[in-house]
Amino acid sequence: MLLIAGLGNPGPTYAKNRHNIGFMAVDAIARRWGFPAARSRFHAAVSEGAIDTPDGPVRTLILKPQGYYNESGRAVGEALKYLKIDPADLVVFYDEIDLAPGRFRMKAGGGAAGNNGVRSITAAVGPYFRRARLGTGHPGDKDLVHGHVLSDFHKAEMKWIEPLLSACADAAPLLAAGEDEKYQTEVMRLAPAEKLDPRKLARGE
Template identity: 80%
Template sequence: MLLIAGLGNPGPQYARNRHNIGFMAVDEIARRWGFGPERRRFQGLVRAGEIETPQGPVKSLILKPQTFYNDSGHSVGEALGFFKLDPAELVVFYDEIDLAPGRFRMKAGGGAAGNNGIRSITAQVSPYFRRARMGTGHPGHKDLVQGHVLSDFHKAELKWVEPLIAACADAAPLLAAGEDEKYQAEVMRLAPAEKADPRALARGKGD
């Protein structure tokens, strides 16, 4: 079984925030693969389903913690413990300010890099889970980060946000099969984004 968690904040006022791109991605995975209805469990919202792979269907659970972003570990840890899953069976989708907008990178293990949601999950689970990092760019100074991640995507940004979310869902069979490197490559093939300094937009040098 695969536990796919998306990070974000609950409530309509946060729905289009950069911090909620993880929610957006897992919602699209659930929609694309016909998961069941959303219900409350594990201090979050869950949807159960299967993702087809060449080796057969993989049972999967979508989880959107409702504990607020910085305390996501309580919800994720509860679900992982209930199903007695290993951290390697957990994939977390979240916004990454140290990647340029539209870039996508898979990573297993490592530090939190200042992300309080990832720090919370690490404290509850261990650092050895799989991370689907969705680039949203950096505002240019650490004092501007909170305002950046808690602000909505601009209309112009949807030209890369929507294709990236769709690509994460369309390529999901590779994720379910444990082929993280191939999944990353396929997401970037389906939704290409130029390599750039994540702070370039803050300096007016972005596209």
């Protein structure tokens, strides 16, 4: 079984925040593969379905923690333990300020790189899970990071956000098959990232 978790903050106030692109990505996957409406379980909104691969469907649970971003490990850890899923079968989608807007990178294991949601999950299940990192860009000054990640995407940013989310969903069979490098390549083929200035995007330019 595959567990796909998206990071974000619950509720309409945060729905369009940069910090919530992880939620947006897993929602896109759930829509693309016909998952049922989410229900409450493991202190999270969860939906169970399957992603088709050449070797057959892969049973998949999509999970959106309903505590705050920095407490994501509680829900992920509870689900992993109850379902007896190995961390290698956990994929976490989240925003990455150290990647340019529209860039996408897969990574297995490693540190949290300052991301408190990833740090929380690492504390709960260890570092050996798969990370799907969605670039949102750095505001240029570390003192601006907090406001940057908790600010809404501007309408102008939809030109790269929507193709990226669709690509993450359309290429999901590679993710379900464990082909992370091929998944990364296919996502970026489907949604090639332009060179964008995150500071201008943050201003809606």
